[in-house]
Amino acid sequence: MNTLIPDCCKPLQPHWPLPQPLSGAYLVSTRFDASRLSADDFARCEIPAVPGASKRQCEYLAGRLCARHALWQLTGHASVPAVGEDRAPQWPAGIVGSITHSAGHAAALVAHANNWRGLGMDLERLLSPERSQRLAGEILTSHELLRLQQLDPALHPWLISLTFSAKESLFKALYPLVGQRFYFQDAQVLEWSPTGRLRLGLLKSLNGEWVRGTEVEGQFAELESQLLTLVSIANQTAT
Structure with missing residues (x-):
C-alpha cells in the first residue's frame, strides 16, 4: 500500500472517538490544509484526481486517504472508493462505509456488510x-x-x-x-x-x-x- 502522506495532510489516525464501538468497524481520520496541496499530490498518493478548487480537491484527497487506510485495516487490501454517478463512494463488494469532511478534518469508516447493512457518518463545524x-x-x-x-x-x-x-x-x-x-x-x-x-x-x-x-x-x-x-x-x- 502507498503510505505516503502529502504535506497537506496530517498523519492518519486510526481511533474510535464515539461512545459506542461498532463490532468489526474501523475509523480513520486526519486533518488537512488546502493551502499546502501540491499539483502532484494525487499522482504521488496514487489516487485519481478530481476537478474543482483546491479546497474541494484537498478534502477529497484526505477523505480517500482515510478510506484506503481503513479498508487496509479491515481487509488487508488497500483500495480507493470511486465516485458513483450519484456522487456516493463505491465500496468494494461486501463492504459498507462512509466518508466525511468538514473544516479541515476528514474521516472514513468501513465494516463488513455481513455485520452492518448501512453506515452513515457526518462531521460538522x-x-x-x-x-x-x-x-x-x-x-x-x-x-x-x-x-x-x-x-x-x-x-x-x-x-x-x-x-x-x-x-x-x-x-x-x-x-x-x-x-x-x-x-x-x-x-x-x-x-x-x-x-x-x-x-x-x-x-x-x-x-x-x-x-x-x-x-x-x-x-x-x-x-x-x-x-x-x-x-x-x-x-x-x-x-
Whole structure:
C-alpha cells in the first residue's frame, strides 16, 4: 500500500472517538490544509484526481486517504472508493462505509456488510448562533422546533448543529438501502443523551421496509471541537 502522506495532510489516525464501538468497524481520520496541496499530490498518493478548487480537491484527497487506510485495516487490501454517478463512494463488494469532511478534518469508516447493512457518518463545524437561527426552519421539523423553544437559548446552536449532522448521517446510512433521496423534514431526532446516544425516526415511508415511524439508533461525539455523528444499521442476519 502507498503510505505516503502529502504535506497537506496530517498523519492518519486510526481511533474510535464515539461512545459506542461498532463490532468489526474501523475509523480513520486526519486533518488537512488546502493551502499546502501540491499539483502532484494525487499522482504521488496514487489516487485519481478530481476537478474543482483546491479546497474541494484537498478534502477529497484526505477523505480517500482515510478510506484506503481503513479498508487496509479491515481487509488487508488497500483500495480507493470511486465516485458513483450519484456522487456516493463505491465500496468494494461486501463492504459498507462512509466518508466525511468538514473544516479541515476528514474521516472514513468501513465494516463488513455481513455485520452492518448501512453506515452513515457526518462531521460538522458548530453553526454560529446567527446561522443556526436562519437555518432552523429548514433543518428542524415543527416538533423539533417546539422542543427547541423549551430549552436554554444558549443550547440552540449546538442542538441545531447536532440535528443537522444526525440527519446527514441518517441519509448516508439509508440511501444505499432505499435508492432515493430524502430531506431534513422527512426525519426527526426523537431524543438525544449527554452520553452521546441518539434516536431518530422517519416521517416518510421510503420503501416497503423503511416506512414512516421506523426508528434508528445513532451516536455522537466531539472531534476536536466539531460534531461527529454516526448512524449504523445492523445486519440482523449476522451471527
